[in-house]
Amino acid sequence: MIKFETDVLIVGAGGAGMYAAIEAAKSGASVILADRSLIGRGGATVMAMMTVAAAIGAQTPDHWERHLADTLTAGHGLCNESLSAILCEDAPARILEMDAWKVGWAREDGHIEQAHAPGHDRPRCVYVDFLNTGPAVSKTLRRHVQNASTIRRIGDLCIVDIAVEDGVACGATAIHMETGEPVILAAKAVVIATGGLTRLYRRNSASLNMAGDGYALALRAGAPLIDMEFVQFFPIGHLAPRLVGLDPIMWDPFRYKLGGILLNGQMREFEQRYAAEDGRHEGGRNDGTYVLTRDLATYAIMKEVEAGRGSPAGGAYLSFKHVPEAELRRAFGPVIDTLAKNGIDLTQRPIEVAPIAHYHMGGVKVDTQFESAVPNLFACGEAVGGANGANRLSGNAITEALVFGARAGRSAAATAAKASHRWRPSASAATLDLLRRRTPSVTANPAALIGELQGVMMDKVGPFRTQTQLDEALADIDRIERAIGTDPMASGAPFDAVLVDWLDLRNMVLVARSVTLAARARLESRGSHQREDFPGLDPRWQFNQTVELRDGRLALAADARLERSSHAAQPLADIPA
């Protein structure tokens, strides 16, 4: 059995995990930075191509409190205001630190350029031209991680469970992806930095390792999650033709810079019609730069498809044919060449787009030290819930990864400095037992079941929900859970995909059930949670819901911290996990 010992164990090496490692090491802690993928190359951070919000005031005078006001407005009354304030107040320091580390923020007349993204009251989003923000951020952090001698990087290590002794986190139990061998990691403090859950959905912008592992790890360790019902869908995710090498949500910056006209399958514009029906929106502009809010654009595209007016691949067309080639190249330079390699010429034909699961507002419930309800267990980045409430503002997610990562790394190091190692064999015994067991005969295909679960989540727990669909989804999740059984399936081969799929599905079922239960309980429409049977925001629902695992059952509750009303429209029930 391989065993490691460290002060701080960080699970996940995206933007949040790497920043946490750098800060924990700076505070004097020994650090293990573990990732199921390559260090700094898995997850969302390296895939992101666009904007990072921070009130640095380089483009236009700004103050972090203006950024906070916009964040709270977007969150529709459900933000944990202390976390939102940390996000906005620390953002300029992290962005300027990254600038000093030569990340390469785009500049104009000598100052850092800031783009005006929807929902912000002024230009506030820094970026690295051309659509290179995530790779540049990851590369910069990887360099700093590599230069810190007290950070030990371990890739291909999938954390299966957090080890808990006497109710306190004391490390983790993992498998080495190549050999399938179990690995023990003893740590004085553990940080979950595993990113989001969007791989739960059939159409998603995620990589294979973003299926909500961190939420399942936290639940099984005894830590509650918050706001699980709030999954953000991005309306114009790339749908067709095939596109390799670019972020599927890249069409947003194209629209910011150049306009871009949404057309249905009959080549007719439709945004204005939905804007007029909705009444909340000011109506469209005819210069091609009209942008509906994300929720309304998602609704409009889905309703056009439902009415039989979708594009051939089942979405809408997005056309840039009105933009001259020279202008396209001036705005997006080498990206135009990558599009050409994919056979896409925007001057000749529109591409097809459709809503895509993109980000999760919910996550591990933490305090302002980023510690969960389980002592010595911290979380940061997209794995944390609360800062963005019911909807996230563009550009806040990478900021959240950097800011919360730095904070959590410091807090974990401070805790480790006062703690001693608590890991005992009993802390990993149940997980080791699970990893040793095997289903005697392979009765199901975990990869196929993952596909089935993704379909259920997309069709029944997607951007628009109803009681009937959510009830059906819970029944489907029960069925899928029964099909995977309680003992792992495995092929025994190196990089055992069957075993990894089984472990992933074990987490995905738990997390999918958390999202669905929270969505079924919330009898209103707010931010990214839209109930077709309960349209409109209901002030009685201005409280957050938490989910936790008690004696093997998921329990849903109204979060005490933010509850502003004694009314709960539906009894909050204990449901089997």
Ligand SMILES: Cc1cc2nc3c(=O)[nH]c(=O)nc-3n(C[C@H](O)[C@H](O)[C@H](O)COP(=O)(O)OP(=O)(O)OC[C@H]3O[C@@H](n4cnc5c(N)ncnc54)[C@H](O)[C@@H]3O)c2cc1C
């Ligand atoms: C395509 C795309 C584009 C985006 N564009 C933007 C944008 O322009 N602006 C913006 O603000 N936000 C954007 N976002 C969102 C933003 O990128 C993410 O919210 C943010 O990067 C999350 O950072 P993170 O460090 O929390 O998680 P991630 O970067 O996702 O990293 C999580 C890491 O945890 C690892 N991991 C997961 N489970 C385990 C396990 N069990 N054991 C070990 N390791 C594990 C993964 O391999 C991964 O490396 C985008 C997201 C996507 C997917």
